[in-house]
Amino acid sequence: MIGYFLFFISLLQVIFIGTVILLENRPPGKTITWLFILALLPLLGTVFYVVFGRKTQGPLFYGKHIPDKPLEKIVRQQQTGIKPINMPATSSAGLDSKLASLFLNSGLAPLTLHNRAEILLNGREKFKALFNALEEATHHIHLSYYIFKDDEIGEDVIKILSRKVAEGVEVRAIFDGMGSLSISEKFIKKMRKAGIQAEWFFPIRFPYLTSRLNLRYHRKLVVVDGRIGFMGGLNIGDEYLSRDSKLGFWRDTHLKLEGQAVHTLQSVFLNDWYFVTHQEFKGPCYFPETTVSQNLPIQILASGPDSKWPSILQSFFSTITMAKQSVYIETPYFIPDESLIMALKTAALSGLDVRLIIQGIPEHKLTYLAMNSYIEELLKAGVKIYKYMKGTLHAKILIIDNHLACAGSANTDLRSFFLDFEISAFMFDQVLNEHLRNNFEADLKESTQVNLKEFQGRSVMVRFKESCARLFSSLL
Known part of the structure; x- marks a missing residue:
């Protein structure tokens, strides 16, 4: 009798949590994965979902924000004032009204001059x-x-x-x-x-x-x-x-x-x-x-699971797709989503100079393995990838053309884009851009470029480990 009761409770639990997962309208692959875990391990699956699986983007914490802050x-x-015709004009800053509006509307980032x-x-x-x-x-x-x-x-x-x-x-x-x-x-x-x-x-x-x-x-x-x-x-x-x-x-x-x-x-x-x-x-x-x-001009974006939009991800995507000459990224952990992978590959295939510096000496083994699983498809598209070998790389930098640069706490990974409370500064300035570009080029000298042919020579076991680690990308 107790067994039937427990089975009935487990069934109700699966139906309830399964309905919640369905109503979140995630990408089909993620929805199917969580439903599979829930059906296979009802109790443990529920715990995993509550701790790791709940959809994070949106107004999760209603009491977090100061009323009428x-x-x-x-x-x-500023939302009524930033227009292409009345944007503060300064050719040296390279200020872009579309980007400024995106940062403002998506990241609640006021334009400061x-x-x-x-x-x-x-x-x-x-x-x-x-x-x-x-x-x-x-x-x-x-x-x-x-x-x-x-x-x-x-x-x-x-x-x-x-x-x-x-x-x-x-x-x-x-x-x-x-x-x-x-x-x-x-x-x-x-x-x-x-x-x-x-x-x-x-x-x-x-x-x-x-x-x-x-x-x-x-x-x-x-x-x-x-x-x-x-x-x-x-x-x-x-x-x-x-x-x-x-x-x-x-x-x-x-x-x-x-x-x-x-x-x-x-x-x-x-x-x-x-x-x-x-x-x-x-x-x-x-x-x-x-x-x-x-x-x-500087706009500071503070994003997190309490934000309405994944503003730092949107900002990275938009700046990359709007680049005309070059895209330089320096990040310790590179675990992008599909939109960012597509943006980088498209930029490289369009003839832009796209370069990425990542950790060569792993700080976290599982993260390093997952990161390696994204490298080959980017190399095939023409993205130049370098592994920093002088020590532990922890800088988080994005440099677009000769006028825009970003620095902050956000890595180029799913955790920073969707799970963690982050802050990044987007700076419209040629001098700062050049300074960060020079630092980037200095780091290139301390890095080893990844060769596609050599990278493809990895053993089947290494590839298997990387693919398994990639399954945990959203948690790393």
Whole structure:
């Protein structure tokens, strides 16, 4: 009797979850896969679906956003103002009204005109600039990181923050519950005792595992007094200063921003802070008038599972398809969706110079295997692919022609496009473009180009491993 009852419950469960999966209207292949898993393993399949399979794009977190937040007000104002005829004209910036409108409508990224940007190429440059900015703070310091470690550099950061709190500076910090899992409770208590307001974003609490376990806060940003901002690929940890012998030299890219774009960073942080604490902060002390007069158009996109659109993916796709001369991508993890593969192949087949630098020394073996499964079809289309061999590549860069560049926390992979909370800056400027292009070309010299004929000589076992790893692409 109990057996019949359990069978009936399992049947209802399969029917209910199966109906939910069908109503999500995903691509047929994904829908069939999840239905197959559910039918084969009803209980385990349900758990897998709740944690890893729920559709992530859309308004999942209704309480995450500040009601009528200032960023959306600016976006609404600009949505009626960005037109090809009245777009700020500057030939040196190469500003494109279609792209600017896409970033605005898809990513809620206001167009900011008066900015300064400095490219920081490694941990030494990033932490030197960051420490200088932190030391000069007079009102507030806001920082959020995917990974924050209680090692030597982490202790150095905490010492500065503690000293600034003692001087009367407000300090707020957000750490991802998975990425910063190594932080000891003692370390967090030490921060809070010093007056640092530290909060977790989606903390890991066993046994309460939900779909949030697979949605991570991957942003790395700092805002000082609403005037200076930092964002990019570098977390807080000794390995980002190339102090980890296993990882070796750490190649990354970070940005130091001043001007109107810092207000966008501030809005993103305060919105995230509101989500984890329900505390709202606003006013001129957090959004001071900028004194920067330099003309450097920047739009900052913050995307994630709470976004209406996969804005960073859409931005990558659109910029690649609109390119006229070249497309350069540098990313540690390359696991694209079909639209991005098609865009890259089409660009290469159209005669554009399409180059991709990826990790040559794998940081995560499964991800590396999955990444290799995408290489052959791109090589056949004429995409030039290079593997960085000097150390661990972690930079996330997109360079289009000679006027547009993007840097931020987002990798060129499905996790960054659909699952994680990311942030990327699109900069319309020839000088910055040339700077990043020169860095890209320097990295080419430290890389090995992948040869199609040699790559096709991989053993059947290696190909099998790559194909199996590819099955987990959406989770890596």
